[in-house]
Amino acid sequence: MEEKNFICTACPMGCKLIVRMEGEEVVKVLGHRCRRGETYGRQEATAPQRMVASTVKVLGGLHPLLPVYTKGSIPKRRIGDVLSAIRAVEVKAPIKAEDVIIPNVIGTGVDVIASRDMPEKE
Amino acid sequence: MRSFGRCMMSFALLEIQFSGTISVEIFCPDWWNSKKTMSRKKYDYIIIGAGVVGSMVARWLSRYQADILLIDKDADVCMGATAANSAIIHPGYDPVPGSLKALTNVRANPMWDQLSQELGFAFERPGDFVVAIGEAELPALERLYQQGIRNGVPGMRLISADEMCEREPLINPDVSGALWASTGGICDPFQAAIAAAENAVLNGVEVLLNTEFVDFLMEGSHIVGIRTNRGDFSARWVINAAGIHADQVMHRAGVRPEFQIKARKGEYLVFDSAEITTKHIYFPVPTDKGKGILVTNTVHGNTIIGPNANVIEDKEDTSSTKEGLDEITEGARKLIPSLNPRAAIATFVGLRPMGNARSIDPNVDYGNDFVIEIPENVRGLVNLGGIESPGLTASPAIAEMVVELLKDAGEKLVEKKEWNPIRPARPRFRNMSHAQRQALCETDPAYGRVICRCENVTEGEIIREIHAPIPAVTYDAIKRRTWLGTGRCQGGFDMSRVVAILSRELGISPLEVSKRGIESEFLFRQTKDLEVGGAN
């Protein structure tokens, strides 16, 4: 039996969770004070997910960088790959908020989209 | 949009008009590394050190027909003791009677009114008080008063505790009396010094920054020039105004081997003008360590407290310490008990160049006097050393003495017909009325863009400083000229914007823009300029 410790982020309370594992299987979640906490503990112990926000280079824009983010969570272990994919991209202004910058980033099924309008530089 | 009536601009010309060539090298980064040979011109006078003393000497000498070069090792003028002191023009009751400190102090104090008018910098005479706390300190006031009389200080009076409380309601209620000196003044020492240096440049003096003295060029006992990190320069005379390093400079010429300058460190705290305003200058009763921890208003409206006094070995160590800041807070609260340390918005640290020269008058028993001399054992050196407090006050009198010493040494100093004593002040948006601001913005729209929002410094002012007679090419250079970034946010908002303006105006990359010269750049690379894959 293995125990993993997490701080729950489902709400700001920050309960200290203990997740008992049998191999890859979650046996029990302890320390949570609501159902969302239990769900979080199971997810975090088996397949943690994160949203990723970063910037891409933009040509001819008001600013040299365009902020972007993943329209949904991706597996935590793939954050590095998503960042590499984002770093490889360069776009041209103008851009509209929520324009897709990288569809289905590294096959995660999640799009990377623009966080704002980026008008052309005057 | 509402408009105001037309108004007369109350400041002089916006653009400085001058004739002749101005040579000030702008330090662009590729230059820092190059050691291009300088002109083979033979200078009449080279001044080492562009602090307030070197700048005043340059300005005084610029009156005469001569080729003059002012050098400094730093990326800007006045980065040593001139930039970090109490900013007070002392009346002169403090120095030992008969010392050069006393003579130059008392001689120079009345010069500051005309100087500030001619050079266009802020100067006020709020007067100063030495405040005795408790009966035991009272006799010291009488001693100081008598010393002031012997030094020839005008406008002094011993006042009662009641009068003191009336004149400053914030003063410690345990006050037992005070010495009032009406000639005590305040200025921005950096502004005064750079104004003098700019006036010298407008009158033909050349300035070279990032230029560090290495050695003298000698022919026998004759100085014929100097060697610097950027090449050799010939000169008939060299004026040593090297501040805290003046001892090392004179030793290279074999002068006064026993003379030593020690760094006496003083820490200061600056207070938010919105939180506290004091009306005058308040000193405690002096001790053997110096004038003590004072409380003073500044020409910018901030109250400053400090300094303590600790002799240190490292002449570059301008670090503050928790103990030191606690010490000055406690010291200042002896005078103004209500001072709230949480209202402090900045700290600074100055190193006073404390020399060990005996007074030249054998009847005066004093061992930390100024050195102002043409030494006997070498030809071609004017030697200035140990210029600690009251050096700022004394600097115009020291400059005057340098001229007299040169005349005594046989220099034929011929006045230039075209010498112009005026350095017009450049407009300062923050000090203007609404109508003046409107008129200013009409002369150049860049004055309309406010870059520093605490101190209301505009892009127009920044651009003028970048292209001034002594160009401001670093963030700190702009900060010290405009007072930008000195307010509550301490540059948090303006910093990235100033870096962008410097980059644009100097035609350099933002990566090359620095705080105070090489190795103090702000930025390392572009965010996306990453060779290796990021987050792992």
Next chain:
Amino acid sequence: MLIKDIYDVVVIGAGPSGLAAAIEAKKAGARDVLVIERDVELGGILLQCIHNGFGLQTFKEDLPGPEYAQRYINEARAIGVEFLLDTMVMDVTPQKRLFLSSQQYGYFALDARAIVLAMGCRERTRAQVRIPGMRPNGVYTAGTAQRWVNVEGYMPGKNFVILGSGDIGMIMARRLTFEGAKVSRVLEIQSYLSGLSRNYVQCLQDWDIPLQLQHTIKRVIGKNRVEAIESVAVDERWNFIPGTEEIVPCDTLLLSVGLIPENELSKKAGVLLDPVTGGPFVDERFQTNVPGIFAAGNVVHVYDLVDYVSIAGDTAGMNAAKYALTESQSEVDYIPVKAGRNVRYVVPHKLDRRALQRGDVQLQLRVTKPIEEDVWLEVRDENKSIVRRSERYARPGEMVTILLKPSMADAVREAISLTVDVYPKAEA
């Protein structure tokens, strides 16, 4: 654009509270609504907050800062709010005349029937937390670094130490790591985290960045550029513990040591400030002591979530429009609202006796110390309880709210004062 002599409502600042206020003022019937912004674009500091976590309350979505701002910007444009960008308000008079400075329009004045102050807040600096040592380049507030990295596209360091566990500091720790910099540790002088635990998990723990509680900086080392810092452990009273010093090499020190409402303009307008919040004294409409001058968002007190800032903007904007349209206000009889047990401050500071007849009033407060057990939040009139509700904990880093409802109108109307307490249920 044509600039008018007079506007119904002028909003100073185009961050989240200013945009929300402008939109609500317009919706409430104000004819001319002008937003004045010193930056070259709308959105305020949200534009550099590219991380997600915004809008969970307002939009029920997890949005990055720029996207949250974009939605308000789009709405404000669509509804006909006017904007003056790249323009600084230099002065405001109690008579509501504003003096403006701009490269494009020069220096000029205009009048407002009502004003909403929405200047936000600024970061505390090195001097305010008194970090001794040398003063080299490389000591920046987290927000300054954030603007460089996320907006202007430059990295201000390679190897960072962060002082303070505020949210911006932790978020920058992750952001810098994403862009290839090293963040060697985060130091926090308190014995608890000052930001959200979610940010601790996702920004520090995920990236193995150590957090040292009860640690601070004894001195900064380096002449021209930061070369290292000396860290030190502190006791409960923040005294250095000798022997715990450690030299930590780094080239940049980021400060995330708190925010202060930005009220220099407010003072010029004669607005009185609460020394505890650093912001204006306001009533439940977010009106200051100066009639017709309202204040919203971080200029009043520092919020933890942008969603609440926008809601405050809504209230201030709507009431500013009402004031502008009626141009007069009958005498208001106010009840003071006071901070009681474990409460640092409560906003609003005073309440119109009849306020609850018009609708709900939310009291916003911060506690003085963390209470990690079930607590009561209680509003009382002297010794008479008016309402109480429970929470599972209360922490200084998170704003706490309690709602006064029209059903309490009678009790409030008769009250001498209202006092808010927060205390463990065990002590009830």
